[in-house]
Amino acid sequence: MGERIAFAIAAAGALGCAAGVVTLSNPFRAAVSLIGTLLSVAVLFLLAAAPFAAAIQVIVYAGAIVVLFLFVIAYLGERPPRIGPDPMGRWAFLMATGVGVLVALGLIGLLRSHLPGMRAAFAEAGDIGSPRAIGMAFVDTHSLVFEATSLVLLIAALGAVLLARRAVLGERGR
Amino acid sequence: MSVHEPFWLMLIKAGLLAFTVITIFAYVMLWERKLLGRFQARYGPNRTGLVGYMQPLADVVKLIFKEDFVPRGANKVLFHVAPVMAIACAVTGIAIIPFGTTGELFGHEFTMYGTDLSVGVLVLFALSGLGFYGMILGGWASGNKYSLLGAARTAAQLVSYEVAMGLSIIGVIMIAQSLSLVDIVNAQMNSVWYILCQPLGFAVFVVAAVAETNRTPFDLPEAESELVAGYLTEYGGLKFAIFAMAEYVNMIVLSGLGATLFLGGFDGPWLPQWLSWLWLLAKIFVFLFLFIWLRATLPRLRYDQLMRFGWKVLLPLATLNLIVTAIVVGIFFQND
Amino acid sequence: MGISLMYYLLVSGGLFALGLLGVLIRRNPLLLLLSVELMLNGANVALIGFSRHWNSTDGQVFALVVMVVAAAEVVIGLGLIVAVFRQRIALDVDGMDHLKG
Structure with a gap:
């Protein structure tokens, strides 16, 4: 019972803050709303026997990625992209309708599915989310993925340094 | 080790822990001012009460009666939310630090810690990561360049030193084979305190903790002579008191973490088991004394020196510690 | 009285749909990246839900890898935005069509 209440609060928080991210016009407030979504999703992870993933979600997403966003938003300022009437209204309405249709189709498909285990409460979880289990999975079964992700991070760091350097050169060259 | 506790017991424990940490904070502030005074060959505050013990109360009363203004260009919601976020994340950290093992009260078994998670150490990092937002939002919402x-400088400094702190702790985790703080203390009770096994890790942790809590010599972002007062410029009265409280409680929580990871937590020779939290308090006070001593003695680092030190000195040292510990644990201690 | 897989999938679908809507509507590239993060979070919720359903660690490993990739993508995306900004171009993704054939 307590689990259901916690899930309901976390799900409402996640979807509500996501709606905030999509609709708020001030980039700073949208980023703060994203923090709310990320924390709610971390609670959802905790309810699904994934404490390590929840901690990493908060540390990496809410604690580092959004901080990076906030830095860039503070740096770039908040002037609106264009001055004048916003021709977006009709486009936004069309897109909202389109996505709404997709969501409706998805809902119908989901609620009518007869796949086994969809509606049953989760069975008792084994030791799937503890650091030991995840560590063993990374080192034992999925070691290739582990190495690949470290390579991805290295390339991203190099790319960021390169982008920053090239921008500075571009400025001096002009 | 899951002890089933009734809900009212958990509520009592939560209230007690929160009250304890706030009281300790008040007297740490007083102790710091008196110690700084002694380091500088003068008395600290000694007018209010016997040896100045009413000074924290006097400070709080003064700050409450100050005008609570909001600057005109400020973002009102975030301006109010920022100190709340800072203090919430700081005080929540005390739930993870174990003050003892289990005890018994009126027939109910209870544990002398808030909660024991299998990812205990990571939760403290998550909380300090969320605590950054208190500063960043506070700095931005003030509407003041x-x-x-x-705020930007503070955030960059904290993120850099958090990396070094995380790496310095991994050595301890490798030896204890668990991320849970209660397991780490139990492992130290069965063997030696980890400060003897991980001297380099301890040194890196202490330096990184001093930087994480924005204390001298790393307090450039909030020192009075630099950038006015950093992200605290526009905060006055009670909000400023909350930010100051958040900083001190952060200090207390990190001291608790250091005592638990390196000095054996509540492990101590003579006291009975239900008084073991006194040992933890003693070790926390050792750390706090170290923090205050550093503040009284060392000059402040310039910002680029600070960042250079964090990335070019502390991070390689922490990585070296990690590699050596991994090799030693992997070769000599793999028997399970 | 527990949670079932359906609820996780509903939340995941909702987050993904909202992120999709954000990507389609937003002109400011920063807000666009935020919406992409929403979509990635939706995918993560589904992965963790399924991992709990099948009682396996693989889903969580996948979710962690997605988080790493999201971090890398945000770094590069923000670098690009800052580089564009430095060239004094207005931050409007609909206006960045110089390569259009």
Whole structure:
């Protein structure tokens, strides 16, 4: 019972803050709303026997990625992209309708599915989310993925340094 | 080790822990001012009460009666939310630090810690990561260029030193084979305190903790002579008191973490088991004394020196510690 | 009285749909990246839900890898935005069509 209440609060928080991210016009407030979504999703992870993933979600997403966003938003300022009437209204309405249709189709498909285990409460979880289990999975079964992700991070760091350097050169060259 | 506790017991424990940490904070502030005074060959505050023990109360009363203004260009919601976020994340950290093992009260078994998670150490990092937002939002929501710059500098410093702190702790985790703080203390009770096994890790942790809590010599972002007062510029009265409280409680929580990871937590020779939290308090006070001593003695680092030190000195040292510990644990201690 | 897989999938679908809507509507590239993060979070919720359903660690490993990739993508995306900004171009993704054939 307590689990259901916690899930309901976390799900409402996640979807509500996501709606905030999509609709708020001030980039700073949208980023703060994203923090709310990320924390709610971390609670959802905790309810699904994934404490390590929840901690990493908060540390990496809410604690580092959004901080990076906030830095860039503070740096770039908040002037609106264009001055004048916003021709977006009709486009936004069309897109909202389109996505709404997709969501409706998805809902119908989901609620009518007869796949086994969809509606049953989760069975008792084994030791799937503890650091030991995840560590063993990374080192034992999925070691290739582990190495690949470290390579991805290295390339991203190099790319960021390169982008920053090239921008500075571009400025001096002009 | 899951002890099933009734809900009312958990509520009592939560209230007690929160009250304890706030009281300790008040007297740490007083102790710091008196110690700083002694380091500087003068008395600290000694007018209010016997040896100045009413000074924290006097400070709080003064700050409450100050005008609670909001600057005109400020973002009102975030301006109010920022100190709340800072203090919430700081005080929540005390739930993870174990003050003892299990005890018994009126027939109910209870544990002398808030909660024991299998990812205990990571939760403290998550909380300090969320605590950054208190500063960043506070700095930005003030609508003041100096606050924004101070907040950006603070955030960059904290993120850099958090990396070094995390790496320095991994050595301890490798030896204890668990991320849970209660397991780490139990492992130290069965063997030696980890400060003897991990001297380099301890040194890196202490330096990184001093930087994480924005204390001298790393307190450039909030020092009075730099950028006015950084992200605290536009905060006055009670909000400023909350930010100061958040900083001190952060200090207490990190001291608790250091005592648990390196000095054996509540492990101590003579006291009975239900008084073991006194040992933890003693070790926390050792750490706090170290923090205050550093503040009284060392000059402040310039910002680029600070960042250079964090990335070019502390991070390689922490990585070296990690590699050596991994090799030693992997070769000599793999028997399970 | 527990949670079932359906609820996780509903939340995941909702987050993904909202992120999709954000990507389609937003002109400011920063807000666009935020919406992409929403979509990635939706995918993560589904992965963790399924991992709990099948009682396996693989889903969580996948979710962690997605988080790493999201971090890398945000770094590069923000670098690009800052580089564009430095060239004094207005931050409007609909206006960045110089390569259009």
